[in-house]
Amino acid sequence: MRRLIFIQVVCAMLIAAGTAHAQETEPGYGQTDVQPKPRPAPAPPAGAVQLDHVVAAIGTNVILQSDVFEEMRFAALEPLQVVAGENTPDRALRRLIDRTLILEQMKQQQLAVTTPEEQVTKALDELRRQIPACRKYHCETDQGWEEFLHVENLTPGIVRQRWSQRMAILRFIDLRFRAGIRVSSDQIAAYYRKTLLPALAKEHEPAPPLAEVSSRIQEILLQQQVSGLFQDWLSSLRDEGNVRIVDPAYSADLDAQSQESAQ
Numbered sequence: 001m002r003r004l005i006f007i008q009v010v011c012a013m014l015i016a017a018g019t020a021h022a023q024e025t026e027p028g029y030g031q032t033d034v035q036p037k038p039r040p041a042p043a044p045p046a047g048a049v050q051l052d053h054v055v056a057a058i059g060t061n062v063i064l065q066s067d068v069f070e071e072m073r074f075a076a077l078e079p080l081q082v083v084a085g086e087n088t089p090d091r092a093l094r095r096l097i098d099r100t101l102i103l104e105q106m107k108q109q110q111l112a113v114t115t116p117e118e119q120v121t122k123a124l125d126e127l128r129r130q131i132p133a134c135r136k137y138h139c140e141t142d143q144g145w146e147e148f149l150h151v152e153n154l155t156p157g158i159v160r161q162r163w164s165q166r167m168a169i170l171r172f173i174d175l176r177f178r179a180g181i182r183v184s185s186d187q188i189a190a191y192y193r194k195t196l197l198p199a200l201a202k203e204h205e206p207a208p209p210l211a212e213v214s215s216r217i218q219e220i221l222l223q224q225q226v227s228g229l230f231q232d233w234l235s236s237l238r239d240e241g242n243v244r245i246v247d248p249a250y251s252a253d254l255d256a257q258s259q260e261s262a263q
Contacts (some may be wrong), residue, residue, distance in 0.1 A: 055247040056093060058100045065247070068092050074162060076152040079132060090250055099169065101237040106172055115167040124163055177226045177233070188217045 056063040071092040075082035082091075106113050115123075128139040137151075138144035146156060192210050196217065200207050245251045 053247065055245070055250055056097060057242075057244045057246060058097060059104065059242050061100050061104075063093065063096050063100070067096060071096050073153050074159075076133070076154070077127065077131065077159065077163075093250055097238070097243055098234055101234065101243075102169055102172070103165070105237070106168070111168075111172060113165055113168050115164045115171075117164075120160055120164045120167065123167060124160065127163070173226070173230055177229045178222065181222055181225050183218045183221045183225075185214075187221055188214050191217050191221060 052064055052066045054062045055065050055068060068089050069092075072087055072089065075087045075092075103113055128134055128145055131139065131148075134144070134148055137148040139148050149156060149159060189210065192213070196213065197207050
């Protein structure tokens with residue numbers, strides 16, 4: 001299975017600017033043209049909570065706290081890719097940063113960042129049949145699909161937009177990294193002996209002949225090589241992409257993830 005890179009990053013810059021209009025005093029005898037000091041901004045009420053704010057900046061793009069929460073909700077569409085226990089805010093932010101960097105590269109190369117509507121419709125029809133949680137909602141029907149998305153706090157429109165972008169990203173990754181990769185028959189045979197056969201034996205499953213599974217093994221090995229090249233490329237983009245974590249609550253978590261990836 002291709003590595004899924006989980007929809008669209010909201011690029012809206014929040015700028016707080018407080019202004020005060022000073023009143024001029026009319027100069028006269030014994031007076032100078034003095035402007036009074038601007039009044040200080042009132043303090044926020046006790047117990048006030050900041051609902052949304054910038055958590056990261058990538059070049060001229062920003063990621064808001066609300067974007068992170070939305071990214072976490074989108075994990076419901078890929079339950080096998082994003083495990084529930086690992087769907088944390090810091091991991092969601094990492095996915096958003098990576099997607100922003102990839103989209104910027106695509107735009108610089110003047111590549112499409114969306115997918116034709118008919119292809120998106122076909123992909124979503126398949127997705128509606130594959131999500132385990134969709135069964136009880138009968139997502140094969142439009143009403144059931146909308147009910148499922150409503151429960152997950154998503155809308156059909158934003159899901160279609162995200163899936164269109166996601167498909168474009170996957171196409172870009174495939175074209176950029178898969179070209180030129182070759183898997184030899186020796187590599188396929190080695191994987192069959194050293195990986196597949198022991199795994200089947202552990203599950204007490206019969207082993208199919210190598211000829212029947214060679215094409216699948218070739219695909220797995222291709223994806224492994226693509227994944228390795230892709231992760232190296234992403235690491236270089238993060239280093240060069242002027243990524244700044246604005247919210248200190250995320251900094252330590254992302255640093256820990258970077259150390260895990262390097263090991």
